[in-house]
Amino acid sequence: MYIIENANILRDKRLHTCSLFICNEKISMIRKSTAHDQYMRMNLESYILTPSYVLLSTAFPMKSTFQVLKTFLSEKFLLKGCTTIFTYVELSYENELENKINEMKTALISSPIDFIIGVKIPPRLITLSLIRNCKKLKIPAIFVELKDNDELEEIPWGWIREAMFPFNSPLIPLISSPQKKEARMLLSKWKDIMVKEKITAIYDVIAENQPLSLAVLNKIGLYPHKGSLMTGTELSYNLYLKESEILKVDAESLFHYHSNRLVATVHKGKVIRAGEKVLYSPGSGEYVKVRTPSYFSL
Template identity: 45%
Template sequence: MTYIIENATILKDQRITKNSLLIENGRILSIKPAYKRYRYIRMNAAPYIMAPTSTLLFNEFPFNMSFQEQKKFFIDEFILKGCTTFLTLATVKQENNLLKEVKQLKTRLLNSPIDFIIGVRVAIKRLTPAFLRTCKRERIPAIFVEVSGVDELDHLPWGWLREAIFPYNSPLIPIFINQNERERKHAEVQWKRKMQEEKMPFIEQEIVEQEPISYSALTKIGIYPKVSNIHQGCELSYNLYLKSREIRKIEEVELFHYHRHMLVTTIHKGNVIRAQNQIEFRPGFGEHIPISTPSFFST
């Protein structure tokens, strides 16, 4: 089916544009100011603010739940928040368990109603060239590294690690554990210094769970512009918020935190999964999203 979404106020990457979208079979064919000569069915989006759906980090999934509990979990933690994609992690204790942990996580998420990306979480002492080569071969787009002390950063073979991950270049993402706020700030500085010094692909700060992942981090992981985007060629996924006087200077994060009560519609891959208070819960509708090239659009 082909149709036009017209008069859309689109909020993306902290910028507002007013355009119309030509849609075919759940994908955005093109975006222009107007389609005056087209005779397709039209949807007037003027009363709303259109924004990309969010991608959230959920470190560990609570799998030991009944179907009804899992359904409520997905609705409350994702769908009602306008999230149609999440990043979750396979925790790897031993290097040779990486494939097993990732495969097990994929299997457990087969009934997910929304899309997901799988990264790995590993202690920094387990970060070896062989481990990174496996991550590269298996197309793991995000490697979360547990750092309990900054001195640990000085005892790794960074040159070999850099060669092992190239050219897939999954970013290393810190998880600072057992540290107070002051120690954490110091650790962030030292992490950035060491990563820049060793020319490793990395993200500077921790990614906060259950909050929209920043465009910078999404880009380095390779999720954006493939997901969380309203762009020509992309699958049609977006949120509609009612326009309001209280929404003035707006950003996507502000919509997520402070204006969620104005969220009325969520579209996922061309399908309505939320309309007002009505939720369309489809087990298994979500897919594992492969990331072909992390850090491709990063500088």
Template identity: 65%
Template sequence: MYIIENANILIDRKLTTCSLLISDNRITKIQPCFNHYRVMKMNLDPYIMTPSFVLFNSKIPYKESFQALKNFLIDHFLLKGCTTLLTYVDVSYENELTEKFKGMKTALVGCPVDFIIGIRIPVRLITPSLMRMCRKEKIPAIFVEVEEPGQLENVPWGWIREAIFPFNSPLIPKISSSQKKEERAVLSKWKGIMVKEKIPAIYEEIEENQPLCTAILNKIGLYPQRASLMHGTELSYNLYLKGREINNVDEVNLFHYHGDRLVVTVHKGKIVRTGAKVLFKPGYGEHVKVQTLSYFSL
């Protein structure tokens, strides 16, 4: 047990100074200070503290060599303060789902960061039987490749809603390159159908290699277990050197424009990056098994 004191925690542009009581690599109590505890204390006053990031990346080279995968994970995740990744496997036919999902899961078993796996399907695969498979496998994110928006009108949405319940994996749009010029219109149509049919969904595309916002993390069941510093959560965080130029920025701006100030990343209580040095821990990451989607009403 130890105390992190004078932690300047940045969440949604708001900087809050508090102290954290840590036990078994989890936050057990948060309050302004702990004056009467006789345990080791760590002063973080020179830093700005953020939860570690969750990034979406659809191009994980999981079929390449271990060295190639290692370098990719270091460059795209650990050096950027990310300790959880979201990715997907492409599924073109229903009978591929289980095999491809397990293949990705097995390939990432030595991953140093936590990972969550979704699937990407064409509109024609939005069927009750596939949704039941997703519910059984607890697939937390279903990316839908939208090539012809008119196809969405032919989906039996009432049956889909019943098949996906109660796990309620959200459908997430992926606009095909042929529809990019009409992206806003396609997304508007997507949202209209999802809202009308009461389908759990995300209404915009998820940007790759950018910290996922709380609303998306909640929809896919990662919040507050990941990317948060709350009572009961695991201790995963980033430390940035304080400076006037980062006094009024949010976490996304820190991520994109002030990476040179990131000096420490901690994952589940263990340091995985200090300065430019990454402590690569094969297998320290785990497959995140989501139990409850949309845990909070945000």
């Protein structure tokens, strides 16, 4: 047991100063005062703490050498304060599901950070059998590539909703059209159908390579285990130098505009990035098994 005291945790665009009691690389308790507690202490009053990031990325060099993958993971994730990767495999046929998931697990077996794997499908693969197989394998997210409004009208949504229950992996839209007007129309139609049919879904496209919001983390079953600093969660966080000009920003702004102030990243209690140095530990990352998507109502 030890205490992280004077921790300036960024939450809701405000800094909340408190102390974290750490036991077995998890946050066992959060309190305001620790004056009478006799434990080893680490004073972080000069820093801002944010939960480490979860980023969506689909451009993995899966069949490259170890060195290429190491450089990719270091530059795209570790140096940006990310300790969990969210990615997906693309399916053309239902029977590819398990093999494609296993291929991705194998490709990421040497990852130094955790990873979570969804699937990407065309609307024609939104079938009872695929949904049930995704539920069986606890696939946390199903990305649907949208090209035509009419494709969505032909799906038996009532049966799909029943097949999703109780795991309820969210359906997430993907749009490849460069035309903004067409993309807006597809998303509007998507949301209308998801709301009308009461399907667990995310209504907007998730941007790659930027921190996932708490709402998305919750929908895919990662919150509060990832992307938060709460009692009972793993000790994964970023340390930013605390300066007057960055006291009133949110975590996303820190990620985009103050990366030069990111001085350390801790993953499950272990430092994996200090300054510009990455402490790369092959194979220490884990495949995250989601238990319950949309556990909280945010």
